[in-house]
Amino acid sequence: MTRSFADPETLFELVRSQTPVDVDGFKIGEPTGQIRCNECGRSAAAPAYIPHLPDCPQRDVTSNYYDETH
C-alpha cells in the first residue's frame, strides 16, 4: 500500500516557535525550519528525516518523497 506525496501540505506542517526569541532563538510564530508530521507529531529538518512512530500511516509517504527527490 503506497501513498502519493502530491499534496504535502496536508501531510506535514512547518513547525513554528511557541516560545520567545530568547528561549530558542526564534520569535513566537516564526518558522523554525523544522517540518512536523501531522499524523504522529514527530518533526525533523526535512520530511525524509522525520522519525515517524512505528504505527504512523505516513511512514511510507516520506520514503516515497525521498525516492523522488534524491
Ligand SMILES: [Zn+2]
Ligand atoms: Zn508520522
